[in-house]
Amino acid sequence: MPDLTKLPLSITSFSDFAANSLIYVDKTDLVAKLACFRNPFFLSRPRRFGKSTLVSTFHELFSNGLDKFQGLKIVADNLWNDKTYNVIHIDFSQIKENTENRPFEAKFYLLLQSAFKAADLTTEENKDVIAAFSATIGKADNGTLVLLIDEYDAPLTAVMGDKKEFEARRALFSEFFSTIKAYAGKFRFIFITGVTRYSNTSIFSAFNNIEDISFNPTYGAIVGYTQEELEHYFKDYLENAVMELNEDLGEEKYTYGSLIEALKLNYDGYSFDRRCRHHVYNPWSILNFLKNPQEGFQAYWLETGGAKPSLLVNYL
Template identity: 25%
Template sequence: MNKNMPIGIDDFKELREGYYFVDKSRFIKQLIDGHSKVTLLTRPRRFGKTLTLSMLDWFFSLQKKEMSRHLFRDLDIETAGETYMEQRGGYPVLFVTFKDLKDLTWKQMVNSLRLLISDWCVANDKVMACPAIDPELKQRFLNLKRCQGNLSEMQRSLALLMTLLKTAFGRPVILLIDEYDTPIQQAWEGGFYKECITFMKQLLGSALKGNENLHFSIMTGVLRIAKESIFSDLNNLDVCSVMSDNYADIIGFTAAEVKKMAYDLGKKDALDDIKTWYDGYRFGHCEIYNPWSVINFFRNGQVGDYWVNTSGNGILRILLQRADAERTASLQGLLQGNTETVTLNERVIYSDIGSDKSALYTLLLTTGYLTISQASPIRRNRYELRIPNKEIKDIYGREILNYLAQGLRADNFDDLFDYLFRGDVERFTQSLQHILR
């Protein structure tokens, strides 16, 4: 057993060959047993979405068939039987990610998209050797590969690549799309939201809607973007959010998996601390630990705020800037261990966040800052929310104080932090009012 912790390892092959591995290959069996045409898995950042798609890529990819057999030896999918293993290497796979699209202007993002699409073409360049491919389609491919495609050609790039793969290999394509909403969130923060939504709607719609070259698609992201109609025309979409029981235990670590890790790595005495700091999430009815933070704990041998540096918590600062006094007070109450009862709306759009209470709390839930404590037994979509664990409580405290007390000296900030976490609301309020005068 390899005890190296896979910090930042997103490639399934690299992880299997050199690091400690938590077996999630049952997901492959579930997909083979029955899948929707298009499935969207929404989970917080750094919970293992990219690695999950990489596992599917290495298993199903016809292009990687000769290199993948040993990667699944003795895993759940192999023990499930030869019927399942016969599916290995059975389809051309197109695996794309948008996780690095974080440009500050639309012009910059178009340039980044042009380079990204070129990379997709380079990675699939071997299809050009197929004599059955139409010369006109080859020319479009070459335009995109050389970064010479216009905006319309770029919007059709995924559909074009799927056509070429289907022609070259004679089988429909499995399309894996990672972090589809990263550019959308970035566009929202940067003020070019409308342009980005329009582009992504055409890019994804042409690939996913009524495409005879598609076998099935798995997409990942943090948030479902619905009302702008990016998916409104897609009637074959199955959304598996943090509120859904479907695939609830696939992304993130279960309690049993964390317990096995602790015993394997000689840290069973630390299980209570790990639970206090990194447990507390509920996906569907499944208890889930933050995998990024758990892995960092086992690597460093001590608890700490690991997720805060990687999770893109700038979104929390923006939410706080747009929150009114009532919502700011409720967020402070959450720090004292209170719950907040709200109506959630998974069909949220970013532009609603400043005015729609359900949008604010839905986004805090899907991004990992809150989790469901319990559902209302009598009202649909009504839930009690809470802060999941000590790590997130620390993040909340510091971000809320950063917003409320910008420009404070470090000692004043630390005093406020201490009052807030001790629950000394009176001294916290008095001190904050005195400082802000």
């Protein structure tokens, strides 16, 4: 029986993959291809598709170099030759909910302080969030910083039903991204993720040099598992699933081939590039199935809220 503890369920940190020898689906060739550019990028994907793991991979690469990438494509194919940088990593999903005793801007400021501290940067006290960001970034030498923003839209989606709060957050975000553009020369690389792009709320309007790669065929499989990746990295787990399912059913219903077809029917079919060159499996569903194949083909992504179209629900 394969070691189920090696399945990276709920793990998003690249360093955790390396430290615990978890199964890491190697997309570092695409990571290197993207990281070679110096313009800002935006990637939209649904929740639980691997955005945070991708952001963490960029963080590790830019902050610590190739030490933890041994055996991966980026090293094996000699795809990377760059120095390290101060990495500012902000995860906005940490402050999406309203709290009675602390306004959003105060939580934003504390999150920014934490991100700066982790990047060995210090913020000046008694400043608002934009002033603190400007003052800190302004001190850096050109091209010495990397900015990674995960789930930028989480605080907006969370309050879509509250027009006043949404507008306050939108205005703050608009000013924040305008400031990023104003200091663009300070950054070696900027990468932003979210579930959607608020194109009509002026958040990105001032930040008009950002490149949206959400439907770029080159990066259509940068998150999610392709068919080839599924069968390469999880073959032992797939074979175990055949055995477990047949044992539970008391008959030889499944073969390796029929299991693959069943997985395609239940968890495949997602395509995120405009030419539909790549189809990917939802990682959350696949990993849960491989851990508990005797439970059958459950709707894991839907049941945990990952597939809930909260943006649409809140909007309606």
